[in-house]
Amino acid sequence: MQGVAYYKTKKIITNTIIHIFLISVAITCLYPLLWMIISSLKTQDMIFKDISLIPHQFRFENYVQAWREGGFGRNFLNSMIYTTSVVFGIVMISSMAAYAFSRLRFPGSKFLFFMFMAAMMIPIPGSFVALYVLLNKLHLRNTPFGYILCMINVGLSTSIFLLKTFFDKMPKELEDAARIDGCSKLGIWFHVALPLAKPVLAVVIVLNALTVWNEYILALIIFDNRQYMPLQVALQSFQGEFVTNYPLLMAGLTITALPIIIIYLFMQKYIVKGVTQGALVG
Amino acid sequence: MKFKDTLENYIFVAPAVAIFSIFYIIPFIWVFQLGMFEWDGISFTKTFIGLANFKEIFMQDRSWWQAMWNATYITLIALTLQNILAFMLAWACDREIRMKNFYRVVFFIPPVLSEVVVGMVWRFIINDIDGANIINRMFAGIGLPHLMHNWLSDPQTALTTVALVHCWKGFGWGFLIFLAGLQTIPRELYEAARVDGANAWQSFKKITIPLMIPVVVVVAILTVLGTMQVFVLIVSLVGGEFAGHTSVPVLRILASMRGSSRFGYACAQGITFGMVLVAISFIQYRFSKKSR
Numbered sequence: 001m002q003g004v005a006y007y008k009t010k011k012i013i014t015n016t017i018i019h020i021f022l023i024s025v026a027i028t029c030l031y032p033l034l035w036m037i038i039s040s041l042k043t044q045d046m047i048f049k050d051i052s053l054i055p056h057q058f059r060f061e062n063y064v065q066a067w068r069e070g071g072f073g074r075n076f077l078n079s080m081i082y083t084t085s086v087v088f089g090i091v092m093i094s095s096m097a098a099y100a101f102s103r104l105r106f107p108g109s110k111f112l113f114f115m116f117m118a119a120m121m122i123p124i125p126g127s128f129v130a131l132y133v134l135l136n137k138l139h140l141r142n143t144p145f146g147y148i149l150c151m152i153n154v155g156l157s158t159s160i161f162l163l164k165t166f167f168d169k170m171p172k173e174l175e176d177a178a179r180i181d182g183c184s185k186l187g188i189w190f191h192v193a194l195p196l197a198k199p200v201l202a203v204v205i206v207l208n209a210l211t212v213w214n215e216y217i218l219a220l221i222i223f224d225n226r227q228y229m230p231l232q233v234a235l236q237s238f239q240g241e242f243v244t245n246y247p248l249l250m251a252g253l254t255i256t257a258l259p260i261i262i263i264y265l266f267m268q269k270y271i272v273k274g275v276t277q278g279a280l281v282g
Numbered sequence: 283m284k285f286k287d288t289l290e291n292y293i294f295v296a297p298a299v300a301i302f303s304i305f306y307i308i309p310f311i312w313v314f315q316l317g318m319f320e321w322d323g324i325s326f327t328k329t330f331i332g333l334a335n336f337k338e339i340f341m342q343d344r345s346w347w348q349a350m351w352n353a354t355y356i357t358l359i360a361l362t363l364q365n366i367l368a369f370m371l372a373w374a375c376d377r378e379i380r381m382k383n384f385y386r387v388v389f390f391i392p393p394v395l396s397e398v399v400v401g402m403v404w405r406f407i408i409n410d411i412d413g414a415n416i417i418n419r420m421f422a423g424i425g426l427p428h429l430m431h432n433w434l435s436d437p438q439t440a441l442t443t444v445a446l447v448h449c450w451k452g453f454g455w456g457f458l459i460f461l462a463g464l465q466t467i468p469r470e471l472y473e474a475a476r477v478d479g480a481n482a483w484q485s486f487k488k489i490t491i492p493l494m495i496p497v498v499v500v501v502a503i504l505t506v507l508g509t510m511q512v513f514v515l516i517v518s519l520v521g522g523e524f525a526g527h528t529s530v531p532v533l534r535i536l537a538s539m540r541g542s543s544r545f546g547y548a549c550a551q552g553i554t555f556g557m558v559l560v561a562i563s564f565i566q567y568r569f570s571k572k573s574r
Contacts, residue, residue, distance in 0.1 A: 015379065018374045018379065019379075019380075019381075021370075021371075021374060022371065022374055022375070022381075022385050025367075025371060025389070026384070026385060026388045026389070028450070029388050029389060029391055029392055029450075029454070030388060030391070032400075032403045032404060032407055033391070033403075035403070035406075035407060035416070036399075036403045036406075039406070092297075093297045093298050093301065094298060096294045096295070096297065096298070097294060097295045097297075097298035097299075099294060100291055100294030100295050101295070104291040104294060105291070106288050106291040106292060107288070109291075109295075112295060112299060115302070116298075116302065119302070119306055121563075122556070122560060123507060123511070123556055123559045123560070124309075124310055124313060124552065124556050125511055125531065125532055125535065125552045125555045125556055125559070126313050126535055126548060126549050126551060126552015126553060126555070126556065127306075127309045127310065127313055127552065129313065129316070129535065129539050129545055129548045129549050129552060130308075130309035130310075130312035130313045130316060130549065131305065131309045132323075132539070133312065133316070133323065133545065134304075134305075134308060134309055134312065149301060149304075149305060150305055152301055153301050153302060153304075153305035153306055156298055156301065156302055160298065185290055185291075185294075186293075186294075189294070210394055213396070214394075214395075214396035214397070214398075216396070216397065216398060216514045217513075217514070217532075221539075221540075232396050232398045235398050235399075235402065235518075236398070236517070236518070239402065246406065249402065249406075250403075250406070253399050253402055253403060256396065256398070256399055257395055257396070257399045260394055260395065260396070261391065261394070261395075264390070264391065264394045265387070268387055268390070271390070271394070272386070272390070272458060272462075275455065275458050275459065276458060276459055276462035
């Protein structure tokens with residue numbers, strides 16, 4: 001008979017192997033990021049000589065230089081403006097539509113909802129060519145407004161889907177009570193349904209903020225002027241300008257990556273929820 | 283009264299439908315229209331050429347099919363390497379184990395980063411400067427200096443390097459979905475199997491695998507759709523198409539549009555590519571229906 005001790009050692013060994021496996025992958029995930037941050041604090045010639053992860057001095061001037069001379073402050077502000085306005089737009093527009101699809105009856109509602117869902121399934125890789133032509137015609141190309149509208153459209157389908165799923169499960173009693181109190185439909189949506197939907201709104205906000213902050217292709221074809229560009233596209237021209245100055249480039253990359261990492265660490269519960277829900281249901 | 287009611291309801295969906303119609307449906311229709319024209323994007327006149335663009339894609343455009351093959355190559359690596367790694371990690375985390383949350387948070391950091399950041403950082407780590415090339419230093423350190431190599435500037439290794447960085451960026455995402463799937467499997471099934479004398483491998487094969495097939499199919503479809511359309515990573519990692527060695531369909535479409543100003547041809551390429559993607563995901567979906 002094998003004793004309890006046998007099973008205990010066996011379990012400890014298995015767990016150790018599993019931990020070694022997991023930790024080595026975790027290190028591979030974190031290493032490039034640490035490397036980026038550390039390199040952004042070195043001087044140009046130290047980058048060639050010193051590959052340790054602990055720099056001898058911290059050159060925060062790199063950040064000031066990237067922000068001012070590299071013109072990164074402007075692009076950072078652009079990214080912030082685009083992200084907040086697109087997310088705000090998506091929250092308002094998609095929650096209104098999702099509420100209507102879930103609660104209100106009108107001819108064609110099934111068809112319209114199906115249309116949004118079909119858009120989620122059908123990839124059209126060449127659509128940016130036509131979008132470019134369209135924006136030119138509307139005189140919206142190379143304008144922040146045109147970009148914001150395009151990005152709102154990108155997030156609509158998934159957000160409507162997530163919100164409608166939530167509204168479908170939400171009990172109707174509170175809305176009925178509000179209706180008896182004489183609240184209008186728009187009032188019920190805004191004062192009753194939206195506050196109740198906070199958990200799923202958080203998912204919608206975080207997922208869309210990630211998408212907009214990291215978006216590249218539309219910003220690339222829409223903007224000609226560096227002054228309108230968000231960070232992701234500006235980084236390319238930044239790389240061209242400062243091709244030999246690695247610490248400065250790494251500072252630029254850190255400025256781009258850090259906000260998203262911070263948001264992720266604080267809101268990771270919602271991101272996980274959004275990713276798994278979107279994939280497993282859809 | 284009823285009419286006014288219905289009208290009020292339409293107000294709720296009006297903004298969404300308006301934006302969707304202008305920025306999704308119109309471009310969608312235009313892509314199909316433009317695909318049948320020869321047009322430089324600026325002139326007032328477009329020349330109708332029917333299906334000639336498609337004929338050119340299928341009969342003459344070798345660089346297009348090279349790009350398709352490159353994307354397929356990256357996709358095959360992502361499907362196998364990335365997803366197997368993701369599944370193993372999820373399986374390792376699906377138990378009572380310490381630091382589970384830490385792992386979960388860390389593994390999903392690469393997917394939230396933008397491809398531009400990931401590409402540039404990895405480029406810096408593995409190629410640009412010999413002094414900072416960590417991978418090469420590691421080979422030198424463990425006594426294998428002949429393996430030192432400029433991974434991204436060698437046509438032979440560039441595409442594989444791109445694929446590996448792509449896997450690094452993407453595995454955490456498959457990991458999350460697999461883990462969510464694994465956690466829906468009731469623990470009692472494993473308990474019952476153990477009571478009946480099944481070992482870990484048997485219960486993995488008889489319980490975990492069959493119950494996970496739907497999730498595996500979803501991840502496979504999303505991996506294919508995502509990886510076939512990869513291009514930002516390549517731009518920031520390699521710098522461009524590298525004379526065709528790292529070209530992919532989206533880069534070809536961009537080149538037709540911006541490089542050679544052939545808007546119609548770019549649209550035709552987009553349609554061809556979109557059809558391929560829809561066909562692949564349809565086949566995978568049917569396959570999953572059958573196996574269920």
